[in-house]
Amino acid sequence: MRLALEEARAAADAGEVPVGAVLVRDGQVLARAGNAPRRLRDPTAHAEMRVIREAAAKLGVERLEECDLWVTLEPCAMCAGAIAHARVRRLYYGAADPKGGGVEHGARVFAQPTCHHRPEVYAGLGEREAAELLRGFFAGRR
């Protein structure tokens, strides 16, 4: 989660909403990335999507079955859907996101009968730092 928070800080420095993610297998970091839809001109370039795509490309597989995803903020519906499609084993996230989250809020993707894979979910790790980064970012933009 320390690496994910670093990625979130780097995203903030680049003018992006500060969210960072890391994809891990067997204790090894396969991919790390920050949120970058503005910089990449890609509305799907959330941190989670970037590490899933990078890790799948690196491993040459469509499914990341033995992999765990660490992310500083509760994933949105898009990212939760991607996590399910990728068969990610465990999801660890920091701050909850009542306004845009799709795990414990809103779409609650993993709780739906249409969801074909549910990762183990661990919330609240590094929550304080992750939330402070976001607050600082949005306060600075007002």
Next chain:
Amino acid sequence: MRLALEEARAAADAGEVPVGAVLVRDGQVLARAGNAPRRLRDPTAHAEMRVIREAAAKLGVERLEECDLWVTLEPCAMCAGAIAHARVRRLYYGAADPKGGGVEHGARVFAQPTCHHRPEVYAGLGEREAAELLRGFFAGRR
């Protein structure tokens, strides 16, 4: 929708679940693609994601505000989330997907208070052909 169905057929020929999508602005096709997670080794490479990413890259923008998306099947939660993030104006889809859909089933992404943009949605266009393609594909795999 004719073009989207062509893309779905091409996906089936390539051994992918037959879903196709087209992204249109001002009557002009900006991007067309079929479902390709296996071929591309990318769990996020659904037809809708591919046309959204391609059109955004082509236009050099993060938001596709004047764009309409045509897809042969009801989008899943991931794709519905991406459609919302991309600010797609209108969504036209063919067959409903009770098992994996995220628009009128399951996550019902656009109906959530956590959804920050709702496209106009038109369902059932080219439904018969889209559903027949899927049935034929899955029957052939049994």
